[in-house]
Amino acid sequence: MKIVIPGGSGQVGTILARHFHRHGHAVTVLSRRPRPAPWRVEPWDGRTAGAWVAEIEQSDVCINLAGRSVNCRYGPRNRRAILESRIRSTLLLNEVIASLQRPPRLWVNASTATIYRHALDRAMDEASGELGGDEAGAPDTWRFSIDVAKKWEAAFFATSTPSTRKIATRSAITFSPDRGGAFDILSGLVRRGLGGTEGPGTQYVSWIHEADFARAIDLLIAREEFSGVVNVASPNPLPNRDFMRALREAWGVRAGLPSPGWLVELGAFALRTESELVLKSRRVVPGRLLDAGFRFLFPEWPEAARELAYSSASSRRARS
Numbered sequence: 001m002k003i004v005i006p007g008g009s010g011q012v013g014t015i016l017a018r019h020f021h022r023h024g025h026a027v028t029v030l031s032r033r034p035r036p037a038p039w040r041v042e043p044w045d046g047r048t049a050g051a052w053v054a055e056i057e058q059s060d061v062c063i064n065l066a067g068r069s070v071n072c073r074y075g076p077r078n079r080r081a082i083l084e085s086r087i088r089s090t091l092l093l094n095e096v097i098a099s100l101q102r103p104p105r106l107w108v109n110a111s112t113a114t115i116y117r118h119a120l121d122r123a124m125d126e127a128s129g130e131l132g133g134d135e136a137g138a139p140d141t142w143r144f145s146i147d148v149a150k151k152w153e154a155a156f157f158a159t160s161t162p163s164t165r166k167i168a169t170r171s172a173i174t175f176s177p178d179r180g181g182a183f184d185i186l187s188g189l190v191r192r193g194l195g196g197t198e199g200p201g202t203q204y205v206s207w208i209h210e211a212d213f214a215r216a217i218d219l220l221i222a223r224e225e226f227s228g229v230v231n232v233a234s235p236n237p238l239p240n241r242d243f244m245r246a247l248r249e250a251w252g253v254r255a256g257l258p259s260p261g262w263l264v265e266l267g268a269f270a271l272r273t274e275s276e277l278v279l280k281s282r283r284v285v286p287g288r289l290l291d292a293g294f295r296f297l298f299p300e301w302p303e304a305a306r307e308l309a310y311s312s313a314s315s316r317r318a319r320s
Contacts, residue, residue: 007066
């Protein structure tokens with residue numbers, strides 16, 4: 001297959017490009033800042049049509065991951081960039097794909113598990129999950145993230161593409177041992193003795209191992225019955241206190257300094273990010289994947305954390 005990944009130069013895009021490249025597929029990443037890679041990388045700005053359209057025309061699958069990182073402070077400029085980078089690139093791809101003589105047979109567009117409400121009481125699947133944004137007392141930053149997700153999906157499904165199947169993936173945090181990723185950042189805190197419970201510790205963490213993320217995308221490509229929204233997450237989200245405990249155990253660290261809510265807020269401000277990424281409960285389960293018989297290699301976080309810690313340590317030793 002030929003697979004094109006707009007916005008594929010980040011962590012998740014690299015996971016997918018590496019996976020498809022390893023399995024012999026022709027991969028093209030569209031990037032605003034092209035850099036050498038084992039696969040083809042072509043420039044695009046996510047705003048205007050250009051030479052990259054020919055890549056889409058000749059592709060079998062388009063996987064759009066374009067969007068400014070949410071790992072930042074939600075000031076007015078960043079809010080505008082987060083929203084516009086997602087909406088404009090998605091609307092542009094809608095326009096381009098709808099006009100092609102030979103469009104890709106599948107377009108997967110990133111979405112986010114953040115779209116569901118702050119959930120402590122029950123899990124959220126695609127059929128019964130409740131979208132957030134109307135919770136009493138929810139911080140403005142939480143409402144902003146949910147609003148972005150809703151508008152992003154609305155832009156994706158706004159245009160009919162009869163020859164192209166569409167799937168919006170409501171993905172949890174994807175963990176890989178790559179440097180600079182979420183696992184690397186959290187592991188750094190653990191190794192420095194700062195990996196205790198964050199906030200109340202009752203908020204759920206939805207997650208997925210990189211191997212299962214890539215395999216889930218393989219399934220969505222292969223199974224024609226999939227369209228619409230699909231949750232891409234482990235079937236076993238867990239409370240933050242259990243999540244952090246398992247991560248400490250994976251690294252052989254006995255204890256970690258807990259971070260109460262006020263300290264999480266202070267730390268987020270110092271790191272120029274938002275506490276919403278830690279304090280909002282994401283209790284998301286992959287109902288449609290499970291119904292289709294998808295079997296996770298890493299359904300439980302302790303096993304996933306051990307494998308990721310081993311791979312991360314091995315990579316660090318190889319670099320030294």
